[in-house]
Amino acid sequence: MTFEQFEALSFYLGISGLFVLIAxxxxxxxxxxxxxxxxxxxxxxxxxxxxxxFLVKGLIQVFF
Structure with missing residues (x-):
C-alpha cells in the first residue's frame, strides 16, 4: 500500500466517522x-x- 492510498483511505474513513458522529x-x-x-x-x-x-463525489473521482 502506497502512502497516497493510505492517505485516501484514512481520509474517507475519517469523513465517514464524522458523518456517523453527526448522525x-x-x-x-x-x-x-x-x-x-x-x-x-x-x-x-x-x-x-x-x-x-459525498459518495457520488467519490464515485465520480474513481470513474472519471
Missing amino acids: LAIKDILSKGDVPVYGKVMVWLVLFLGCAG
Missing part, C-alpha cells in the same frame, strides 16, 4: 427536543443528501 448527535438532539415529524424528516433528509453527495 448520533442529531438523533440525540431530536429525541430530547420537541421537534415535529416534518422537522425530523427534513433534518434526516439533509443529512442523507450530504452523505449521498
